[in-house]
Amino acid sequence: MNYDPIDIALTLGKIALVFFVILTMAAYMVFAERKVLAWVQDRKGPNRVGPFGLLQPLADLIKLLTKEDFRPIGADKWLFYLAPAMAAIPAIMIFAVIPFGAPLTLFGHTVTLQVADLNVGLLLFMALSSIAVYGVALGGWASNSKYALLGSIRGLAQLISYELSMGLALVPVVMLARSFRLSDIVNAQSGCWFIVYQPLAFVIFLISIAAECKRIPFDLPEAEGELVAGFHTEYSGMRFGLFFVGEYINIIVLGGLAATFFLGGWHGPWLPPFVWFSGKVLAFAFLFIWVRGTLPRLRYDQLMHFGWKILTPLALINILVTGWWMVLRG
Amino acid sequence: METYLFYILAVVTVIGTLLAITEKHPVHAIVYLVTSFFSLAVIFFLLAAPLIAMFEVIIYAGAVMVLFMFVIMMLDLGRPDEATLPTLRQWLLPTFLGVIILVSIGSVAVSHYGAPSAVHEVSVKEFALILFQKYAVAIEIISMQLLFAVVGALYLGRRRTP
Numbered sequence: 001m002n003y004d005p006i007d008i009a010l011t012l013g014k015i016a017l018v019f020f021v022i023l024t025m026a027a028y029m030v031f032a033e034r035k036v037l038a039w040v041q042d043r044k045g046p047n048r049v050g051p052f053g054l055l056q057p058l059a060d061l062i063k064l065l066t067k068e069d070f071r072p073i074g075a076d077k078w079l080f081y082l083a084p085a086m087a088a089i090p091a092i093m094i095f096a097v098i099p100f101g102a103p104l105t106l107f108g109h110t111v112t113l114q115v116a117d118l119n120v121g122l123l124l125f126m127a128l129s130s131i132a133v134y135g136v137a138l139g140g141w142a143s144n145s146k147y148a149l150l151g152s153i154r155g156l157a158q159l160i161s162y163e164l165s166m167g168l169a170l171v172p173v174v175m176l177a178r179s180f181r182l183s184d185i186v187n188a189q190s191g192c193w194f195i196v197y198q199p200l201a202f203v204i205f206l207i208s209i210a211a212e213c214k215r216i217p218f219d220l221p222e223a224e225g226e227l228v229a230g231f232h233t234e235y236s237g238m239r240f241g242l243f244f245v246g247e248y249i250n251i252i253v254l255g256g257l258a259a260t261f262f263l264g265g266w267h268g269p270w271l272p273p274f275v276w277f278s279g280k281v282l283a284f285a286f287l288f289i290w291v292r293g294t295l296p297r298l299r300y301d302q303l304m305h306f307g308w309k310i311l312t313p314l315a316l317i318n319i320l321v322t323g324w325w326m327v328l329r330g
Numbered sequence: 331m332e333t334y335l336f337y338i339l340a341v342v343t344v345i346g347t348l349l350a351i352t353e354k355h356p357v358h359a360i361v362y363l364v365t366s367f368f369s370l371a372v373i374f375f376l377l378a379a380p381l382i383a384m385f386e387v388i389i390y391a392g393a394v395m396v397l398f399m400f401v402i403m404m405l406d407l408g409r410p411d412e413a414t415l416p417t418l419r420q421w422l423l424p425t426f427l428g429v430i431i432l433v434s435i436g437s438v439a440v441s442h443y444g445a446p447s448a449v450h451e452v453s454v455k456e457f458a459l460i461l462f463q464k465y466a467v468a469i470e471i472i473s474m475q476l477l478f479a480v481v482g483a484l485y486l487g488r489r490r491t492p
Contacts, residue, residue: 079361119454123384127371130392134364137396141357141403149403156400160393180454 014115018095026248027057033248033289040293067237072144075234079142084232084239087135088246090128091253097121098256099183101266102273113266113274114183121182122174125257126167129212132250133159136214136221139243140231151230154300155221158211161307162218166208168315169201172322173261186265193264200318202262204311209254211307213247216292220300255284332376339376342369356402360395367391378451 031046031053038045046053071080101113118124133156140152174180176197177188188194195202211218222230232243259265259280266273298306346366353359367390374383461469 076357079357118380119451120380120384123381123388127384127387127392130388130396131364131368133392133396134361134399137399137403138357138361153400153403156396156403160396160400 010111011115014111014113015096018115019092022092022095022249022252023245025252026245027061029248029251029285030060030244031057032285033292036286036289037293040290061241064238064241069239070234070236072234074144076142076144079138080234081239083135083139083142084235084242084246085135086138087132088242088249090132090135091246091249094125094128094253095256097124097182098253098260099186099265100256100274100277112183117181117183119179119181122170122180122185126163126170129166130163133163135243135246136231139235140221143231143234145234147228148231148233151221151223151227151233154227155214155231158214158218158220158303158307161304162208162211162311165204165307165311165315166212168312168319169204169208170261171315171319172198172201175319175322175326182260182265186260186267189264190267193262193267195262198262198318198322200314202258204315204318205258205261207311209258210288210291211303213250213254213288215247215251215288217295217298218303219297220303223297225297251285251288252281255281255288258284336373336376339369339373342366343373357399360399360402364391364395367395381452381454381457 034056035045035053046056049055049059071077096115097118099112099114099117104111104113136155136159137152140148140150140155143149173185173194176194177185179185179188214221220230221227222232224230227233232240235243256277259277263280266277268276271279343366346362346369350359350362350366353362367386371383371386371391374380374386
């Protein structure tokens with residue numbers, strides 16, 4: 001295989017860009033969430049550090065880094081240290097397959113604004129999101145605390161259940177685009193977004209990704225009323241920070257995937273593609289914050305019933321209907 | 331480049347699998363096994379079989395092992411450090427099966443089968459066509475078997491009314 005130095009440099013550049021943008025966005029998502037929640041609840045929110053409190057993420061970072069790194073007695077040392085990374089790394093790796101802009105031409109090279117255009121991109125997303133389960137499970141188990149263990153068992157069951165409906169909701173997208181490659185899926189929507197053909201699949205996917213992010217109304221793994229903080233109860237300092245940032249990275253990445261699969265990715269009139277894509281991602285992020293500000297938490301049995309008895313059968317019926325529709329239309 | 335990568339991954343896979351067998355603590359064994367599955371998936375990727383690589387991660391690392399972990403976390407493990415070595419009688423059958431596997435690997439290695447060439451990458455479409463046209467009957471039979479297993483599990487797990 002031949003390696004062109006310019007191609008390698010461009011790929012490394014893209015990776016660095018994605019890391020920088022995602023981590024900055026995740027930090028400011030925390031800030032945005034606090035501001036929007038404050039606005040929903042008629043408070044002011046963080047407004048002391050910098051103008052309008054804009055430097056608050058930096059202050060939070062310093063606080064997290066300088067805190068004592070605490071490990072409970074009887075905790076499983078290596079797994080306790082590994083678990084936060086196992087939660088955050090798969091989340092950021094998923095972004096590698098998301099196309100975030102139209103292809104550019106630089107130095108006579110066509111540059112796709114996507115780190116890796118795999119022909120199994122959608123499956124890579126499924127694979128990495130199923131790996132991310134280990135962070136929650138091992139973090140809670142290794143803490144040697146019953147609250148953490150209960151939180152992680154809940155988290156495991158919830159993530160497995162909702163991964164199923166999430167995967168099934170994506171099958172019609174693949175059927176319409178006739179490809180697992182994310183750039184093909186985006187190009188197939190240049191005329192009409194898939195949300196028009198597949199509103200039901202979009203709703204199922206949206207509910208499932210809210211559950212995958214462990215957000216209200218699905219935040220049972222960390223239900224603070226009953227489980228202190230769930231699977232990350234025993235974590236402090238930057239290890240807690242990794243779990244926390246991992247959750248916000250997840251929101252951004254899953255929002256980006258929802259935009260890619262159903263809202264045409266970077267396609268849109270008048271504005272440049274990159275702006276369209278970030279606008280869609282931010283809209284999803286705002287939706288998640290809004291939902292958190294307005295909805296209560298589900299009960300655990302309601303969560304399981306909803307996932308297995310409503311979402312999964314609906315997604316299966318949707319696949320059948322889509323198949324018949326495609327056959328009848330030829 | 332690919333060759334070096336292959337050897338590194340092969341070493342990781344073999345060591346991970348060995349540690350998964352020898353480790354006494356079940357949760358640690360699962361983590362080692364997941365590591366080995368993951369590097370095996372990358373080896374499949376190097377052999378130009380990205381679809382198989384993804385299935386390896388989704389099904390084995392992501393589903394089967396997660397279910398194992400779910401069960402192990404719910405169980406009271408007792409004291410896994412004090413587990414003893416299996417007795418001779420328990421060794422017998424695994425050794426017999428192991429010898430069969432080793433002999434078959436050896437016979438393949440001695441004969442002149444080359445490694446599958448990584449020139450032609452099988453696309454998802456080709457894979458699906460072969461699977462659902464050439465081997466359609468086999469797929470149907472396997473799916474029926476899985477359905478039986480699901481029905482059996484439902485029967486065993488049903489709520490018994492006294």
